Amino acid sequence: SEAEPLLRVTALESGYGKIRVLHGIDLHIAAGEVVTLLGPNGAGKSTLLRAISGLLPVNAASVRFDGRDISNGTPREAARAGLVHVIEGHRVFTQQTVTENLLLAAYDLPRGERHARVDEALSFFPEIAQKRHERGASLSGGQQQMLVVAQGLVRRPRLLMLDEPSAGLSPVLVDRVLTVIAQLQKQGTAVLLVEQLVEKALAAANRVYALSQGRIVLEATTSEANLPQRLERAYFGHE
């Protein structure tokens, strides 16, 4: 088929056991596109990322990535295909060095490539690169969060899904995350960003979806003039 998007989610349903959280989600992301997923607490944003990456079961044929059906695959399979999910609140190994943490994320890459991938990932985070031989425990909480993102970058993703990367970060590190997203886009990497900092997320993204009570209630380009009004209506359930 012509111009199939990098990620296509179709009529996706998912949840926890018998609790259905997501209802008929349709969403797509083109190669190199930055898309932000907004919505109130409990709307289902994290659940949607988990469903896409294979952490939660989904209905058949609902997730296609890079031209293949990846519905109900494992997160590891998704990562191998180029879809990397940086999970909210994921922890680094505090007794391992920065480099060792990154090598662990690169364990299944060809041996000769691992160190180059680690250097490449660290090039996005100068503050952490300086501490590459120090233990995870010696990094600030924010730097540990950046290291988790770097662990995702080691895999050289074609789509990086970030779940509230700015949560608990200092303003400097929030800006670092946004800079990294812009750099990734420049090199052709697509990003799906869940973020509470709505204005920053919109500034970073080409397109936005709003989720409310497990349904997509808005899709727009971020350049749209009346987007703030549309978002407000969507949040309050009138759109």
Ligand code: ATP
């Ligand atoms: P937040 O911004 O607060 O993280 P969110 O939009 O990411 O919100 P989710 O965390 O995806 O929302 O939660 C969506 C719904 O799924 C909520 O009703 C929540 O209570 C429920 N839920 C989330 N995690 C679980 C779980 N592990 N087991 C059962 N229900 C869950």
